[in-house]
Every structure is written in structure tokens, then in C-alpha cells.
Amino acid sequence: MIDTDMLGVEIPHLRRYARALMREREAADDLVQDTLERAWRKRTLWRPSGRLRSWLFRVLYRLYLDRRPRMQRAHRNLVTLDSVRPAAALEAHSELSLHCLDVFAAIDELPDRQRAILLLMAVEQPDYRTGARMLGLKEGTFRSRLSRAREQLHDRLASDGTMADSPEDAHG
Amino acid sequence: MVESDRPDENYERAVAFYAGRLGPRDQARVRAWAAEEPVRAARARRDAAIERRIAREYEAVLREPIPPRLLVRRRGHRRARLVRSGAAAAVVLAAASSVWWPYVERTVSGADNATGFESPPGLGEPAAADAVPVSEPGAHRASPTPDLSAHGYRLIGREVLRDTPRPLTELTYEKEGGPPVHVYAQDRPPQSTSEPEVSMRDGRPLARWRAHGVNYALVGDLPASSLQALARSAAGTDDQPAPTAQPGRRMPPANALRPVEAPLEMAPPARPPSTQPQGEM
Numbered sequence: 007m008i009d010t011d012m013l014g015v016e017i018p019h020l021r022r023y024a025r026a027l028m029r030e031r032e033a034a035d036d037l038v039q040d041t042l043e044r045a046w047r048k049r050t051l052w053r054p055s056g057r058l059r060s061w062l063f064r065v066l067y068r069l070y071l072d073r074r075p076r077m078q079r080a081h082r083n084l085v086t087l088d089s090v091r092p093a094a095a096l097e098a099h100s101e102l103s104l105h106c107l108d109v110f111a112a113i114d115e116l117p118d119r120q121r122a123i124l125l126l127m128a129v130e131q132p133d134y135r136t137g138a139r140m141l142g143l144k145e146g147t148f149r150s151r152l153s154r155a156r157e158q159l160h161d162r163l164a165s166d167g168t169m170a171d172s173p174e175d176a177h178g
Numbered sequence: 179m180v181e182s183d184r185p186d187e188n189y190e191r192a193v194a195f196y197a198g199r200l201g202p203r204d205q206a207r208v209r210a211w212a213a214e215e216p217v218r219a220a221r222a223r224r225d226a227a228i229e230r231r232i233a234r235e236y237e238a239v240l241r242e243p244i245p246p247r248l249l250v251r252r253r254g255h256r257r258a259r260l261v262r263s264g265a266a267a268a269v270v271l272a273a274a275s276s277v278w279w280p281y282v283e284r285t286v287s288g289a290d291n292a293t294g295f296e297s298p299p300g301l302g303e304p305a306a307a308d309a310v311p312v313s314e315p316g317a318h319r320a321s322p323t324p325d326l327s328a329h330g331y332r333l334i335g336r337e338v339l340r341d342t343p344r345p346l347t348e349l350t351y352e353k354e355g356g357p358p359v360h361v362y363a364q365d366r367p368p369q370s371t372s373e374p375e376v377s378m379r380d381g382r383p384l385a386r387w388r389a390h391g392v393n394y395a396l397v398g399d400l401p402a403s404s405l406q407a408l409a410r411s412a413a414g415t416d417d418q419p420a421p422t423a424q425p426g427r428r429m430p431p432a433n434a435l436r437p438v439e440a441p442l443e444m445a446p447p448a449r450p451p452s453t454q455p456q457g458e459m
Contacts, residue, residue, distance in 0.1 A: 017244055017248055018239065018240045018241075018242075018244070019240070021239050021240075021242070021244070021248075022236045022237075022239040022240055025236055025239050026232065026235075026236050035245055035247070035248065038248060039247060039248055042248065109228055109231060109232075110232075110235075113232075124229075124232075125232060127229060128228070128229040128230075128231075128232035128233050129232060129233055129236050131197070131199055131229075131233070133199075134190075149190065152190075153186070153189075153190070156193075156225050159225075159228070160221065160224075160225070
């Protein structure tokens with residue numbers, strides 16, 4: 007049986023992934039709150055043999071896909087504080103920051119399912135099997151979508167001229 | 179590429195290698211592949227760099243304080259702990275009134291008695307999902323609900339702990355500026371009545387009485403004298419009339435309760451109250 011201590015341990019990880027998906031603090035925390043509420047209501051469905059984090063991420067991913075179309079409509083008219091970067095930071099590392107903004111802009115243009123996988127791999131760094139479980143996908147589907155996400159991201163950045171190696175890429 | 183296509187395993191392995199996720203065993207294979215496929219290796223390196231960049235961007239979120247709205251009430255936590263505690267139910271199985279009290283103590287003992295709220299996760303009102311309405315079909319008959327409003331306490335929660343052989347109702351009361359108190363009620367025929375008695379258990383006062391065939395226990399982080407006064411009020415044996423709600427009747431809303439006229443002497447809470455430093459789970 008899930009208890010609140012167990013859920014509490016996972017909140018920072020849920021928030022991080024939600025922040026990557028939503029790009030705004032409030033929207034991300036809304037998503038996490040909805041995830042926790044749904045997880046609590048359905049807690050009897052979780053089996054201790056599975057990883058709780060995977061189950062929670064699956065719930066979060068489903069909710070994200072459900073609400074994403076509404077968000078996209080709202081985004082057309084809104085610029086949130088979280089998306090505005092301090093000018094000083096931009097000036098300090100202008101080239102790198104600009105490159106970074108371009109990368110995130112390109113990621114935002116990916117289809118939701120591909121974007122979710124790419125971000126999951128980046129922030130949680132699961133192996134493919136675990137990653138697939140976290141999103142409720144078959145491993146083959148997960149890998150295939152990840153591959154396509156990378157492909158599309160590369161194409162977008164290349165077309166923007168952003169794909170040139172940045173200084174940190176060289177450390178590979 | 180269609181969704182069923184197999185992605186390039188060498189390429190995946192190379193990205194994992196450059197992202198630092200690959201074990202030492204496969205690293206030699208990646209180096210060999212990179213020597214044969216320098217263009218694709220460079221691309222794998224860039225993909226890994228993007229992953230690292232994303233990870234860095236959101237790394238700080240892990241250390242951010244957790245917003246209060248993602249924190250939950252303690253009652254759900256207590257019940258979950260109770261569920262884990264098979265020993266508690268075993269004590270109740272004995273069924274004699276003399277062993278009911280240890281059960282209550284066990285239920286409310288430890289660190290989870292006093293402050294009412296704690297940090298864990300985010301179910302705005304998880305206890306509501308956990309609580310079993312006493313009017314629910316099949317639920318046991320509701321024990322009469324003591325009214326502590328004369329002392330400024332309002333009922334904020336009622337939960338039937340059904341994972342016990344004989345349902346035990348936990349009533350949680352709260353008053354502004356003081357720690358919450360809990361009344362535990364369990365039907366125990368035959369009808370009889372006894373005045374509240376306060377005893378010390380493990381250094382903590384516990385008041386118990388019996389009314390209408392129900393055993394009651396009152397616990398809270400209060401001095402024994404205050405607890406006794408509260409128990410006498412709850413049992414209706416003090417000077418003031420202490421109405422007792424009938425089973426199935428809703429308690430009046432909080433704002434309909436009388437204000438505190440003579441506040442009880444409060445003991446300092448055993449722990450800092452609820453709104454703990456966020457993120458400490």
C-alpha cells in the first residue's frame with residue numbers, strides 16, 4: 007500500500023519532469039498536484055513489485071497528454087515569467103544562452119510524445135526499459151520515438167543554423 | 179522511420195556513452211564504432227550534449243522547496259501507518275475494554291499525534307479519500323460525536339478505521355492557536371456510563387470515559403488538567419451543557435460554533451506545527 011511518505015520522496019522528481027514538460031512553475035505544479043491526487047485515488051492499483059516512480063510518471067504523462075492541447079492554445083496568448091530569462095544572464099553567456107534557447111525552442115516544437123521521451127531521457131536518464139515503463143510504452147516504441155525525436159530535433163536545429171558545435175559539446 | 183522500426187543500437191549506445199550512462203564494458207565497442215562512423219559519432223555526441231544541457235536546466239528543481247499545496251494532511255499518513263501495523267489490530271482482537279486503551283495509544287503514539295499536518299505529498303485533501311463516511315451503507319453505526327465547541331474546538335475530521343475487527347472512529351478536533359486533539363470512539367455494549375478518568379501512559383495524559391455503550395478516549399498535547407476538563411465537557415459531566423450530536427447528524431459548520439470563552443491552558447506543542455520546511459520528506 008502506498009503511503010504519503012513514499013509519495014513524498016517522489017515529488018521532487020515529478021516536479022522536475024513536469025517543469026521540463028510544461029516550462030512554467032505553476033503549470034508544472036498543477037500537473038504534479040493532479041498526478042498525486044489521481045495516484046492517491048488509484049493507489050490500490052499500484053503493486054509493490056513495480057517501481058513507484060515509474061507508476062507516478064506514467065500517471066503524470068497521461069495527464070500531460072490529456073491537457074497539452076489546452077495548454078498550447080493558451081500559450082499562443084501568454085508569455086510567462088518563467089520563460090523570460092534575465093538579460094544579465096544572456097549577456098554573460100550570450101552565445102551559449104542563445105544556443106540554449108534555440109535548443110529549447112526546437113524541443114518545444116517536437117510532437118508531444120517525442121518531446122516527453124526526449125525530456126525524460128535527459129532529466130531522469132533511465133535505461134530504455136525503465137523509461138518505457140515510466141511512460142507506459144513498449145520498449146520498442148519508446149526507443150523508436152526517442153530516435154525520431156533526436157532526428158527531428160537535429161533537423162530543426164540544422165535548419166536554424168544552431169547545430170554548430172557549442173564549446174561544451176567538445177567535451178562530449 | 180515508422181514506429182516499429184528498430185533504432186540504430188550503435189547510435190543509441192554512443193549517445194549513452196557520451197551522456198555518461200554507459201557501463202565500462204560497452205565503452206570499447208562505442209570507441210570502435212566511433213572510429214568507423216565519425217560523422218554519426220559526432221552527432222551522437224551532440225545529442226548527448228543536448229541531454230546534458232536539459233538536465234542542467236532542471237537540476238535545481240530537485241532542491242526547490244515543495245509548495246504547500248503539494249503537501250498533505252497527516253491523517254492519511256497515520257492511517258497508512260496503522261494499516262502497516264498488524265500488531266494494533268491484534269490488540270483490539272482481545273476485545274476486552276482493558277485492552278482497548280493500549281490500542282488507542284498505539285494508534286496515536288509516536289510523532290504523529292500532535293500537530294495535525296505534515297509535509298508529505300500533494301493531495302490537497304487526501305484524508306477525504308481515506309475517510310469512510312459513517313453513513314456509508316455497510317459502515318458501522320456512528321458513535322455519538324462529542325461536542326467540544328464549548329472549549330473552542332471544532333470537528334475537522336471523522337475517520338473510521340475499518341482495518342480493525344471492531345471499527346474505531348477517530349474524530350479530530352482543532353482550535354485556533356492550539357494543537358489538535360483526537361477522540362477515539364468504539365462501540366462496546368452493553369450500555370453503561372463512566373466519568374472521564376485521566377491516566378498517564380508513557381508520560382502522556384489520556385482521558386477515557388464511557389457513554390451510551392461507547393468507549394471514548396481523548397488524547398492531545400495538553401496538560402492533564404486541561405485534558406480532563408475537555409473530557410468532562412465531551413462526556414457532558416462538566417458544569418456546562420455539552421450537547422452530543424446524534425449519529426448521522428452533521429456537525430454544525432465551524433463558523434456556527436461558539437467562540438472560545440475560557441481558553442484551556444495549552445501545553446507547548448511537542449513538535450513545530452505543520453508547515454514544515456518544504457522539501458524535507
